[in-house]
Amino acid sequence: MPAPDIEICDFIVIGAGSAGCVLADRLSADVRSTVLVLEFGGSDRSVLIQMPAALSIPMNMTRYNWGYETEPEPRLGGRRLQCPRGKVIGGSSSINGLVYVRGNPLDFERWEEEGASGWGYRHVLPYFQRTESRQEGGNAWRGGSGPLA
Template identity: 65%
Template sequence: MEADFVIVGAGSAGCAMAYRLSQDGRHSVVVIEHGGSDAGPLIQMPGALSYPMNMARYDWGYRTEPEPHLGNRVLATPRGKVIGGSSSINGMVFVRGHAKDFDHWAESGARGWGYADVLPYFKRMETWDDAGHGGDPAWRGSDGPLNVTRGRRENPLFHAFVEAGRQAGYRVTQDYNGEQQEGFGPMEHTIHRGQRCSSARAYLRPA
């Protein structure tokens, strides 16, 4: 087998690289992955999310060193050993890194890594949809491969939770991945049409 590019690991980054490198139709790409297939309901069904992250078939089984500030407990640190990597076993909650973290990187010498630099890539990555409504185009993407959605929020406890945060003195935000990142508001997830939208589904399958 010959290819223009060989990618080792079909995790979140490997899937995205395969998609982008083969996008122009001129290059062939081979992706090598130690783990197995991501097919099956335990990965694809969002409600089963606690199973794959606790199965040796899908998870590398990493543990932390004893944590001195947590009574020396050893904590589980799930990492995906499967097509799609950790995006195939995580909780599907979509949260961008905080803008000030990126700006701190740039101020510390990582030129090109400020939030203004990475924001176009966050937007390029996603198709953001909230019950048929697009987001602010200054902050959100509308034609990327990764589907980012919100739950229906029909349960009255959702609104009560956000209101409780407001009454406790916290800010409320309509989009924590948009202009105002801090505050209580609707959660976003990588779920599309009732299925997990992992990097494998968003990037590798189309490639």
């Protein structure tokens, strides 16, 4: 693929993780805009990533994981903890075991009570539903026509 002319791009998104991909999708919804997404890692179309049972394999491969660790943890005898971070299109979401959870509604309510105006569950629920697809025979409370099954 030829190198893009970044001088004529309206937007440059660095990183094709979850946030970068959503941002690029939203920005490119305006057909008049040009969006360039830069990602260091390659494709996540590997059986090792797509198969949930293989979850620990990509987390432990330098091809798919940046290999970050914490500083030595004093209360853990100086051990360093691994912090798997995805080095593929889809970022860490591609190597995290394919788990999707909305979050506890009571957490959102508490955040709003503590001052996060507009973050109550009734406010964020439509955004969750916009991303979810309703499955045949599935729960009626799950989404509508979004991309997530």
